[in-house]
Amino acid sequence: xxxxxxxxxxxxxxxxxxxxxxxxxxxxxxxxxxxxxxxxxxxxxxxxxxxxxxxxxxxxxxxxxxxxxxxxxxxxxxxxxxxxxxxxxxxxxxxxxxxxxxxxxxxxxxxxxxxxxxxxxxxxxxxxxxxxxxxxxxxxxxxxxxxxxxxxxxxxxxxxxxxxxxxxxxxxxxxxxxxxxxx
Amino acid sequence: xxxxxxxxxxxxxxxxxxxxxxxxxxxxxxxxxxxxxxxxxxxxxxxxxxxxxxxxxxxxxxxxxxxxxxxxxxxxxxxxxxxxxxxxxxxxxxxxxxxxxxxxxxxxxxxxxxxxxxxxxxxxxxxxxxxxxxxxxxxxxxxxxxxxxxxxxxxxxxxxxxxxxxxxxxxxxxxxxxxxxxxxxxxxxxxxxxxxxxxxxxxxxxxx
Numbered sequence: 277x278x279x280x281x282x283x284x285x286x287x288x289x290x291x292x293x294x295x296x297x298x299x300x301x302x303x304x305x306x307x308x309x310x311x312x313x314x315x316x317x318x319x320x321x322x323x324x325x326x327x328x329x330x331x332x333x334x335x336x337x338x339x340x341x342x343x344x345x346x347x348x349x350x351x352x353x354x355x356x357x358x359x360x361x362x363x364x365x366x367x368x369x370x371x372x373x374x375x376x377x378x379x380x381x382x383x384x385x386x387x388x389x390x391x392x393x394x395x396x397x398x399x400x401x402x403x404x405x406x407x408x409x410x411x412x413x414x415x416x417x418x419x420x421x422x423x424x425x426x427x428x429x430x431x432x433x434x435x436x437x438x439x440x441x442x443x444x445x446x447x448x449x450x451x452x453x454x455x456x457x458x459x
Numbered sequence: 460x461x462x463x464x465x466x467x468x469x470x471x472x473x474x475x476x477x478x479x480x481x482x483x484x485x486x487x488x489x490x491x492x493x494x495x496x497x498x499x500x501x502x503x504x505x506x507x508x509x510x511x512x513x514x515x516x517x518x519x520x521x522x523x524x525x526x527x528x529x530x531x532x533x534x535x536x537x538x539x540x541x542x543x544x545x546x547x548x549x550x551x552x553x554x555x556x557x558x559x560x561x562x563x564x565x566x567x568x569x570x571x572x573x574x575x576x577x578x579x580x581x582x583x584x585x586x587x588x589x590x591x592x593x594x595x596x597x598x599x600x601x602x603x604x605x606x607x608x609x610x611x612x613x614x615x616x617x618x619x620x621x622x623x624x625x626x627x628x629x630x631x632x633x634x635x636x637x638x639x640x641x642x643x644x645x646x647x648x649x650x651x652x653x654x655x656x657x658x659x660x661x662x663x664x665x666x667x
Contacts, residue, residue: 299500299503300500303499307495307496308492311495315483316485321487329499329502332499332503333506336506337506389485391485391486391487392485393484393485393486394485397479398484399484401476402484421483445468448469449473452475455476
């Protein structure tokens with residue numbers, strides 16, 4: 277299926293008659309990107325599945341108010357990121373775990389996940405990523421796996437490009453160090 | 460700066476990381492993405508229904524404006540309760556046991572005693588008393604009115620009876636005398652002269 281431009285999706289969404297069609301075009305274009313973005317943050321497939329649906333429900337409710345001063349793509353990522361962070365915060369409260377322990381909790385989830393088909397090195401990489409602080413981890417994922425530009429990540433997270441560069445640099449050094457030392 | 464340039468910054472410093480495959484090693488259940496779109500559409504539909512349902516509810520005016528203050532007040536009250544566990548008031552020894560007994564005596568246990576019904580507290584007695592008062596007042600007024608009319612009536616009847624008993628000639632004479640008395644006020648000398656002229660000595664001796 278040919279993917280349509282964001283402008284066309286927004287134009288169709290603004291018309292009552294073509295709103296559902298526009299939303300389906302948007303889902304078709306972005307659902308997998310959003311899924312993987314969330315999956316890398318919360319690790320568990322079932323949690324991701326819930327969050328993908330919640331994200332797109334929010335998109336449906338708020339797309340009419342979307343202003344084109346940011347890209348649709350980064351706007352969707354921002355909603356998905358916020359939903360994921362909110363979910364993790366709730367999980368911390370529910371399981372009474374500290375910020376530092378979130379990574380180890382997620383590492384356990386990764387270890388017990390039946391939906392992981394990477395090799396030993398890839399598992400090691402994921403475990404190394406999970407040692408990063410939450411926001412640094414999200415930045416790393418968006419830069420490393422999604423090849424997003426710093427200004428796009430800046431739009432998603434509301435953080436300056438300079439701060440993002442610094443954060444990503446620290447994350448890379450830490451992961452490299454873990455990978456080399458454990459080999 | 461394009462993506463390639465951005466990557467070059469770190470790829471030099473982290474060559475091992477840069478050499479790894481950048482594919483995500485996670486997997487999804489079979490055919491997961493085939494029906495994801497349909498499930499998202501269902502979620503959107505359900506969310507729409509829930510939103511419509513919520514719109515049926517309403518809150519009092521300015522409810523949310525005061526809500527935070529109310530919550531803060533409630534928290535403050537709870538904190539005070541935690542700090543000051545006892546109020547400081549005391550009751551006499553065994554007060555509540557006695558209170559319990561006293562209340563039971565007046566309520567449940569009271570039903571076994573002989574029931575006393577106060578006559579004056581019933582509505583029927585009140586209405587009967589009011590009716591008696593109205594009747595008594597009306598009767599009093601009636602007789603009072605009648606008694607003020609009766610003496611005048613009795614006096615009139617007595618006067619009439621006296622007039623009936625007196626001879627007509629005496630009445631006429633009396634009236635004539637009065638008339639004369641009113642029309643001419645004669646002196647004693649004139650009266651004497653009149654008697655002497657009109658009556659004989661014999662008449663006078665018979666009448667006097």
